[in-house]
Amino acid sequence: MIAFVLYFLTFSFTLFFRRWVNDQQLLNKLENDNLQTELTRLKEQIQPDFLSKMLNEAQLLAKKDADKASALIFKLGSLLRYQLYESVHEKVFLSDEIHFVTDYLELEKMYNERLEYKIQVENEVRYIQIPPLLFMPLIEYAVRESADNEDGAENQIAIGFQAKEEGLLFTCTYHCSDMNTLQHMPQASLPAFGQLQKRLDLLYPGHYLLENQYDHQSSCTTNLKLM
Template sequence: MKRLWDEYLAPNPWSACFTNFTIAYINYAWSLFYLIPILSVKVMRNVISVRTQNLRLERDRLQLEKNNLDLQGESLKLQRDNLNLELSFLKSQINPHFLFNTLNAIYARTADVDDHAADLVMRLSNLMRYSLYESNREKVVMTKEVDYIESYIELEKARFSEKVTIEYHLIGNPDHYFIAPLLLISFVENAFKHGTSRSIAPSFVYISIDLEGYNLRFQVKNSVPPKSGLSSLKKTNEKAGGFGLLNTAKRLELLYPQKHKLTVTQTDEQFGIELEIDLTSISHLHEDVKL
């Protein structure tokens, strides 16, 4: 062993590496002893650097998503505020005390003379009261929304008399459901405004409310005045009763995101909408409310 060590420490040990296997092995072992720790440290530093970079990228991605959600939330808030301002503006144009006192006086004078006229006055009063007061609520029992629609239909029947064929169907018990107020009436108003009031020929309006499980299926169809074609149907952004169809679509996006489906169909003879809403979450929140 001493001889091998002396040979290793000889003046030219590198030549011994090629002539003596043991000395070559010792040199190889010593090189690994120095190289492995250096490589290990470098590998660890690379791994840590890559993980740090990945964490930084993930943090930046989450921050971008948070910023996008904040922007979407602000946009939805602005749209909601805009709709509330429109409703407030409508209410500010009406003196409710004067209106209801006048309607009550008319009802009292017609009750003993014409039952049908008195009923129409009472329905009009109920319409205005619901529009002014119940619309402030976030959700109402669907019975109130249905009553509003039925009262509106009766007023339109009296207005158009025999000129319009009106068909209305209600399936299910609306007492068991909650819905955003004044959400469905826009479609009904649009059917009369753009379908029957613009036509001198006989026309029709079909309205259906179907409640099954926690699903609402609402359909409105109306005839299109002759010679108007699709050109008049493109003007559905006009406001009806304070809410146009465009605003109603925005409200649906705000109030029932990914829980509704609105389908619009139009031909030269007919315009129709079909709305489906999942009322599950809203109804569950109010299951303990006594109706």
């Protein structure tokens, strides 16, 4: 009788364990599907206004400056290919992302000749892998803020990538059109930051630092450290 009870309990436990494993696998699949859906949705929010603006600019340039229009279309095509084919990957090389950012800023400069920028890369970052288009919300926001800068200062946007032992440091310094208001707003409510923080919480939970620093010259520096 004892042997029979032990056998019955063992058999029941085995069935229960298998059922539990199957349920957990199903839950994980649903969670991963939901996560992937959310990441896709967040990535799709990036750059629709920019792409529309550049297409309109290309149409206008085609009537005035064919060479400049051709260069714009070539760079825009490169950006679109990156978005269509590279951004579907879970990770991309940082060197490819920097090339994408450079092309993006070059296009913005074609649209607004007053825009000045520089990109500085420190240490070996070529083979670091990151999620695609991760920095674009911050860079797009910096471009919009710099467009409101009326003092004509050079290097309105300064972008840095630095490989450190504890991770990757991304910095972006730009003009703040309304620094007093921004300083007193919760960071998550700032334009671009709420969207980016959602994605960082999904991809780097507890392993990132995102902060703003302001100075007396209406300049803002955004630091993003990935650990």
